[in-house]
Amino acid sequence: MLPYASEDAALTDVLRLSEGMTYKAAAAGLDFGGGKTVVIGDPATDKSEALFRALGRFIQTLNGRYRTGEDVGTSESDFVHSLKETRYLVGLPKAFGGSGDTGDNTAFGVMQAMHAALMHRFKSPSLKGRRVAVQGLGKVGYHVARRAVEEGATVVAADINPHVVGRVASELGIEPTDPWAVVETPCDVLAPCALGNVVNRNTVDLLRCEIIVGSANNQLEDDTLADRLRERGILYAPDFIANAGGLIQVADEIHGYNPERVRHQIEMIYDVLLAIFQEADERGLSTTTVALEHVRRRLDTIHAIHRIRS
Ligand code: NAD
Numbered sequence: 001m002l003p004y005a006s007e008d009a010a011l012t013d014v015l016r017l018s019e020g021m022t023y024k025a026a027a028a029g030l031d032f033g034g035g036k037t038v039v040i041g042d043p044a045t046d047k048s049e050a051l052f053r054a055l056g057r058f059i060q061t062l063n064g065r066y067r068t069g070e071d072v073g074t075s076e077s078d079f080v081h082s083l084k085e086t087r088y089l090v091g092l093p094k095a096f097g098g099s100g101d102t103g104d105n106t107a108f109g110v111m112q113a114m115h116a117a118l119m120h121r122f123k124s125p126s127l128k129g130r131r132v133a134v135q136g137l138g139k140v141g142y143h144v145a146r147r148a149v150e151e152g153a154t155v156v157a158a159d160i161n162p163h164v165v166g167r168v169a170s171e172l173g174i175e176p177t178d179p180w181a182v183v184e185t186p187c188d189v190l191a192p193c194a195l196g197n198v199v200n201r202n203t204v205d206l207l208r209c210e211i212i213v214g215s216a217n218n219q220l221e222d223d224t225l226a227d228r229l230r231e232r233g234i235l236y237a238p239d240f241i242a243n244a245g246g247l248i249q250v251a252d253e254i255h256g257y258n259p260e261r262v263r264h265q266i267e268m269i270y271d272v273l274l275a276i277f278q279e280a281d282e283r284g285l286s287t288t289t290v291a292l293e294h295v296r297r298r299l300d301t302i303h304a305i306h307r308i309r310s
Helices: 007-027 049-061 078-082 103-122 141-150 162-172 225-231 245-253 259-283 287-305
Strands: 131-135 154-158 187-192 209-212
Touching: 007 245, 007 287, 049 078, 103 141, 103 187, 103 209, 103 245, 103 259, 131 141, 141 154, 141 162, 141 187, 154 162, 225 287, 245 259, 259 287
Parallel strands: 131 154, 131 187, 187 209
Antiparallel strands: none
């Protein structure tokens, strides 16, 4: 949910996000993807029971071919309203039969990706003594910052909401910085956990990090920027692999939620990314190119076996 400048801007965003969901699901070995919802509106002022019930009615018209839940600008409790109109929801509060907020499992996945990137770059997955810059301290970014501090990193972080930065800085003992400067902060790891397009034509040559790994969807304005990151020696963990933890959690609800199974599946992000980093180096390609090849191969292979009649 965002106050998009126009319907076209919302449409462009939802199409890119939908494509990202397909890749994210394929990379995580899940048979989902292809859809996403955007709601045009300001989360601070435009939320109402009627809005989320109307959204629920649209979701219900798809008869179970589409399920959704919280993301940017929405929280699990918003969808409690939608539940009056549709049962095709995931990530609802535990009291309403869901698996609850996905922020921490997404952050747990980001940490697996961070360890894989550190291992590949520095031959050790440890965060001890590393400097991590977190952009966005919301549902995911807060837990990324907390986990990085717990693992011995120095964390510098920014959020456009000054109250959030103040609260988290005093709770976690992190160094607050300006939301517009965080991307240029010298650090080992830049963790974009706010919105997309953080790496764009204006910022790509200003970055002063060794590694980029975060939760934000569509971190690159376009995929060609992955080549520029490679030329600059910056190791990029493709967002659709690093941020799959929340999707893995809510997809598991469909089989009957099992936190141990979810944790196990999220831990596999480490091995998937390590293999992609190695292959990208061996073939002289960007990590995005190699990751997209992997997911397209899986989509083609699984599509092919579905021709077998059961
Ligand atoms: P959120 O809305 O809870 O938090 C986003 C935070 O970023 C907010 O605190 C906001 O004030 C801040 N922010 C916005 N623009 C900023 C800027 N320019 N600089 C600094 N801070 C800024 O969202 P979230 O659920 O934490 O998700 C964060 C990102 O991760 C999004 O891109 C989302 O699509 C992605 N993601 C989230 C999940 C999940 O489980 N929640 C899963 C996968 C991907």
